[in-house]
Structure formats: structure tokens, C-alpha cells
Amino acid sequence: MKLSKFIFAGIAALAMLFTSCEKPKEEKEATAITLSQTEVTLNDVTPAVELSAALTPSDATNTISWSSSDEAVVTVVSSGSKTAIVTGVGKGTATVTATTSNGLAATCAVTADVTVVALEPMPEVANPAAGFTTIALRAPEGTCNGVIMVGAGFGENCADDWSPESKNNSFTKVEGTETWYTITVPYCSNLAGKACAVADDNTSSWSYQWGRNATDDGDNVTILQGAGEFELENATDGKNGEPKMSGFADGAVVYVDVKSWQMAPCAPKNPAGTATFTMTTTVPLPEGAEVGIVGNLAVGDWDIANVVVMSFDGTTYTATVDVKSGCQYKYAYRLTESDEWSWDNMEDGGNRVMDVSNNAVDVVTEWAGVAATGGVSEGTGTFTITVTAGYVTGSDIIFTGNFATESWGDSQRTMTSIGNNKWTWTGDYPANFAFKVIMRKAGADDVWASGSNVIFDGETFEHSFAFPE
Secondary structure, eight states, rough: OOOOOOHHHHHHHHHHHHHHHHHOOOOOOSSSSEESSEEEESSSOOEEEEEEEEEEEEOOOOOOEEEOTTTEEEEEEEESSSSSEEESEEEEEEEEEEEESSSSSSEEEEEEOOOOOOOOOOOOOOOOOTTEEEEEOOOOTTSSOOOOEEEESSSSOOBOOOOOGGSSSBBETTTSSSSOOOEEEETTTTTTEEEEEEOOSSSSGGGGGGBBSTTTOOSEEEEEEESSSEESOOOOBBBBEEEEEEETTTTTTEEEEEEOOOTTTTTOOOOOOEEEEEESSEEEOTTTOOOEEEEEEEETTTGGOOEOOEEEEEESSEEEEEEEEEEHHHHHHESSTTTTTOOTTTSSOOEOOOOTEEEEEEEEBBSSSSOOOOOOOOEEEEEEEEEEEOOTTOOOOEEEOOOHHHHGGGGGOBEEETTTTEEEEEEEOOTOOOEEEEOTTTTTTEOOOOOOOOOOOOSSOEEEEEEEO
């Protein structure tokens, strides 16, 4: 028995030793920060915008905090690791500042001319009978078609109902008020949920849920009176998350104030017609890459096969396109004309919403799909490729990319096999280098590796590819 105790103690000591020797995650300091816009005008038509920050280098690990010089005029709430929602709440000017954890800062000058609406006071709502709970909610201006509640315990017999699309739990407007709504539901010990607005087309979704909170104490969604608490979901650094409410009381009313929805349910929509798109990106794509638009277009509605290719003058991408009313859209890219457009190669973030003027001016700060770091200078290096699947014995592996000569399918750069399904190639690569590999065998068609092209980050020379089997 004593021996087993000694063995257990020894194992525990070794575990602590190995744990203490774990290599800490490597951090990389930012050397610069820029914002997607340096000047913004907010008004009753466009009361809020999203700002994006870009760090140099793009893989810097610093966190970003946001502040407003005058919160009585403009508020700012983080909506992601590098984004924030700027909202006009009055009339005047303010400066929004994004500051990195190592002290770098970038600013945006904001002019706000937003009508200030006095908040409607709390109505008197009677307590429900035992076995029920009532939520009284003050909705923000622009809630044109009602409010619903979804979550744990909001289904039949205390079951979960997390589907905003079902609209099963509708609030009723409080008589004699303009902004207050109530809902009474059976009390369940597991009650926990979120409110969502119903859009003017009578649909609802997570896009219309109540806005983010900076802390658990609430700032955008707050409890005015009664029992309840918030837990932040999908939070950034433990804050700036989507509030989920719980802690309801049996036979009681809880009063909740909602300052904004994540997306305005009844915002003015752009008219159907011709729209102008102007886009710049802080993440340069390799030479020869194409950028296009996909969305609620008049032709090819969200059809990835019918992306509208934009013109490029070396700095700015532009396009003139016929769009539908209420147009939402995203930017996509492909590295060569021979590549197919893909949902994997899109800008990061949610859909963009067309301005009511049908004039879109955007900045893309991150691309999904591949590590589109860009901006790498030309150089010389040895690239090592591991083929994980689909290799046909006797085939050559061809290294290819956006070389000045013998690029892509014309490449004759045969890699050298070093065993264990690995091949190498040493040579000069161009600036903003993007590459891929081809399997080539005499008498057969070339087979391209699966997936997207790799955009070289200037540091990672070892990559893995698989071929279709």
C-alpha cells in the first residue's frame, strides 16, 4: 500500500514538472495599427458603423481596446478581436481611439447628428401567477415588427427552443406605450435565453438578437428591475459578448432595457438599381489575384459561380453592378483566373449591407480561406512539401506559383524526393509569393493539389498537400 502511494506521488511530481516546462505561446508585438476609416459621419439614417483595425505585422498577438472621447455623443463597443461598433447617441464630434496592448493607437474622427429620443419610463406590469415569469422589455427605436424570446426552457414542457426563425415566443406591446413589450411564460428552473427583433419582412434570425454587452453587468442590455443575470457568449477576451439572460424568478416581473439590436430589423433599404462598389484592402493579395462581389445582385443572387469581377488600378478595386433592394454582399478573391471562385476564399466577417445611396466604399482587413498575409518581399529559399494523400507512384511533384516565367500550369520546377512522402525545391521566389503543387506523370493529365493556393508568409517553408483520390 505504501509503495503504491510513493508511485502515485512520483507520477504527480513528474506531471507537475512537465507541465511547468511547457513552452509558452510565442507572442509577436505589433509595430503599427490602422483603422478602416479615419473619418465617419453618423446621422438618423446611418446611426452606427463598424470599424476594423489592422495590425502590422498581421499576425501580431496584441489585444485592442476601444474608447470614445465623448460618450454622450458617440459610444464604441468591441464586436470582435479587431472590430468595434461605433454608434451616434447625440449631436457633436468625438474621437474614437483603438489602442493596442503595447501602447500603439489609431483614431477616427466622428461627427454625429443623431436625434436624441427620451426613453419611455417603465410601465406598471402586474406580477404573474405562481408557476409563471414575466419579462418586460424596452425595445430600441426602429423595432417595427415585434420581439420574440428564444432559449433554454422556452419550449413546451420546459424544453429548449433556440430557433429565432420559429418565432414561437412573441412579446405583446404594453398598452399605452410605444417601446415596451411583455411576455409571460411558464417558470422553469432552466430558463435562459435571448430576445430577437422581428424584421419588417416578418422574419427573425440571430442577426437581430439584442446587441453585445461589454461586461456581465451590461451596458447595451441591462436589467432595470427584478431578478436576473447575464452570461456573455462568444465573448472577446472574456468581455464584449452576446448576453444570455438567466436567473428569472417565479411569479415575478423582470424589466430589461435594450439599447440596440445587432442588426437593425427595419433599417432603410437601398433601392433596386445600379450600385457602385469601391474597395481597398490592407492585406495585399499576390500579383494577378482577382477580387469579386457576391450577394443580392440582380443577376446571380448569392451564386458563387457568378461572382462579379472588380477592376483594379493597383490600389483600388471598383465595380458597377445592378443590385436588388436590401442588398447584402461580400468580397471574394481568387489567386488566378484559372482558379474557381470558392466560399472558402472570402473576406472575414459577416455580410455587408448596401448603403441607401447604392454607393459602397469598403475596406477589407482580413481574408479567410488562406493566410493572406501578403506583402512578402522576393527572396530565395528551400520549400519542403509533404503529400498526405492521393500520390500515384512514379509521378513527379511540380512546384508552381506566381513566378514571372513558367508560372502555374506552365511550371517545369520538378521537386526532389527526400523520402517519407516529402519533396523539396530550392530557388528564387517573387514578392507576394503564392504557390501550390502539381502531380505530373507522362501520358496523363496534370493533377492539382486539393484546396486553396498558399500565400507565402515569408517564414513557413514546410507545407502539406493532398491530391484527389
